[in-house]
Amino acid sequence: CLSIVPIEIFRWVVAGVAGFMSACFVALNLRTHIKSAGERWFLIVAAIFLLQLALAVVLKLYFFTITVGSN
Numbered sequence: 001c002l003s004i005v006p007i008e009i010f011r012w013v014v015a016g017v018a019g020f021m022s023a024c025f026v027a028l029n030l031r032t033h034i035k036s037a038g039e040r041w042f043l044i045v046a047a048i049f050l051l052q053l054a055l056a057v058v059l060k061l062y063f064f065t066i067t068v069g070s071n
Contacts, residue, residue, distance in 0.1 A: 011064055019056025023049045 027049040
């Protein structure tokens with residue numbers, strides 16, 4: 001879907017929403033297991049959330065960036 005849509009802002013919105021949903025899912029599922037780590041559990045879950053968002057951005061840039069050459 002993302003590789004055939006010619007509107008770049010639409011591709012960023014779709015990748016951003018998907019990345020946010022994925023990060024929420026991972027962070028919320030790991031939160032219950034990490035709460036036993038003490039008072040630093042929030043920092044750990046926040047780091048997991050941010051790393052998952054960063055992964056979504058990297059995947060978007062690597063797989064769905066289209067450059068049109070002048071061939």
